[in-house]
Amino acid sequence: MNECVLRILHDGILGIPMENFDFNSPFTHYYLHAFERIRKPWLLIEPLFSLTPLSNDQYKNQDDIYSYTKEILQRRITELRNGAPRKMSLMDFFIKISEEHPNFTNDDIINEITTFMSATITISRLFYHSERKKFQGQESVATTMTFTLYYLAKHQDVQEKVMEEQRSINFDKGEMTLDMTKQMAYLKQCINETLRLYPAGPVLARITTEDVTVGEITIPRGTNLFISPCSTHRLEHIYPDPEMFDPERFSADNIKKRHPYAFIPFSVGPRNCIGYKFAYLEMISILSTLLRNYHVSLVPGKENLTVYFRITPRAKGGVWLKLTPRKS
Ligand code: HEM
Known part of the structure; x- marks a missing residue:
């Protein structure tokens, strides 16, 4: 990936x-x-x-x-x-x-x-002030795609639903177009549900530029803050049964019921991810191509993920998947 x-x-x-x-x-x-x-x-x-x-x-x-x-x-x-x-x-x-x-x-x-x-x-x-350059691996996109494939392998019914959507799209003309990617709403739901569980940027950092009152707490100006999308995405009152992988949470109707900041894998505000549209295009095109060519399943003995964070989420020992060529 x-x-x-x-x-x-x-x-x-x-x-x-x-x-x-x-x-x-x-x-x-x-x-x-x-x-x-x-x-x-x-x-x-x-x-x-x-x-x-x-x-x-x-x-x-x-x-x-x-x-x-x-x-x-x-x-x-x-x-x-x-x-x-x-x-x-x-x-x-x-x-x-x-x-x-x-x-x-x-x-x-x-x-x-x-x-x-x-x-x-x-x-x-x-590290804005201390580093000479900015970094992060291109792991964000690769990690999200890999984890999405893992969940599709684990939940065969979801993979089948993704395939139904793929079959409904006319790929006869060869190259994938922007319009085709827009028809892959359910695949995008699966990517979003993966980003909810394992956002590639699990921690955001900010410095308050003014006093901010949150509930009973006032955070003074100039405070370093860490915001954890990972924790927000697992709040039970927003996402019932939060550990469960359920792409339906991102159906158009269900999205409308939530506060827009309840899902922040690309951060929000003026310094959010500038590449998020590119990232979605990339992930949707690659996953669609891969899934149309291969059925994805879990490898016996490697069914469970032990996830740790090395900036982006990683699976201990890697994510093992079996790809079987599709017949048609
Ligand atoms: C799944 C994929 C991705 C995720 C989850 C992601 C997430 C994020 C997040 C959370 C931030 C904001 C960090 C903060 O607020 O401190 C960010 C910033 C940024 N991202 Fe992404 N990103 C992804 C893919 C990409 C791609 C593909 C590109 C470019 C090709 C990109 C370029 C950038 C840039 C340039 C910034 C800094 C924007 C700024 O400081 O104004 N990202 N990303």
């Missing part, structure tokens, strides 16, 4: 066609020390962190990512000047913007691109 997402990101953002995927790209193997730094908060103090071996690793990763992106950017600028025809990538759009607005520099483009490539989520705000 990670490789699939990486190929899509390299293609859509950097303009490297999927078939030319670069396994040496530093985006494929950088290591995230953020979690370690949360567990040992003194490592959040940059001068202290810079004395540890972890920092060598991290700074090298950042430098590799910077140089790699810079090299691609320079190549794309030359190609664009020479008018080479090709599919536009996000980087190409940024280059066009910088031509019209020269104060949007090449360094700005590199910063934007590396942020998108890393699909920055929770962690950016935590």
Whole structure:
């Protein structure tokens, strides 16, 4: 799943066609020390962190990512000047913007691109002042798809319902279109129910800019707050029997009955996930393609998940699934 997402990101953002995927790209193997730094908060103090071996690793990763992106950017600028025809990538759009607005520099483009490539989520705000760059793996999308497949394997009736919806769509014309993805409402419900149980960003961080009163408590201005979508999503009075996987919770009618902030996997407000529409498109297209080709079932002995959080939720020992080619 990670490789699939990486190929899509390299293609859509950097303009490297999927078939030319670069396994040496530093985006494929950088290591995230953020979690370690949360567990040992003194490592959040940059001068202290810079004395540890972890920092060598991290700074090298950042430098590799910077140089790699810079090299691609320079190549794309030359190609664009020479008018080479090709599919536009996000980087190409940024280059066009910088031509019209020269104060949007090449360094700005590199910063934007590396942020998108890393699909920055929770962690950016935590380290905003101390880190030289923002991170997060493209794990958000890959993790959500993997967990969705697990639940579809576990709940065969739900998988069958997803398949009924897939069969009702006319795929004869070949490539999947935006319109087709819009017809996959039930598949999206399954993705949302997975995001409810295992939001890829289980913790959001904010600093209050004014005094805030919640019930009987007043939180003073300037307080660091952690908001846990994971906990909100399991409030029994909002989601009865919260541990149960039930995509019906996200039917159009049931969504209307809840407060919009009862479901916050992409955060909310002005700094919510900028990539959420892209994420849904990606997840729906990949899962639809996979499910139309393979029936998914659980592997004996690996039926249960032990989930832990390494920034994003992870399954101990991995998620094991059996894919059987569908006959028609
Ligand atoms: C299932 C997939 C995803 C989930 C659950 C997710 C979740 C989130 C969350 C919770 C935040 C806000 C963090 C905060 O408020 O502190 C965020 C921010 C962000 N996400 Fe995503 N994300 C996903 C996929 C993506 C993708 C595919 C992209 C880009 C290609 C992306 C790009 C970003 C960016 C750039 C931000 C920072 C926005 C800002 O600071 O203004 N995300 N994401």
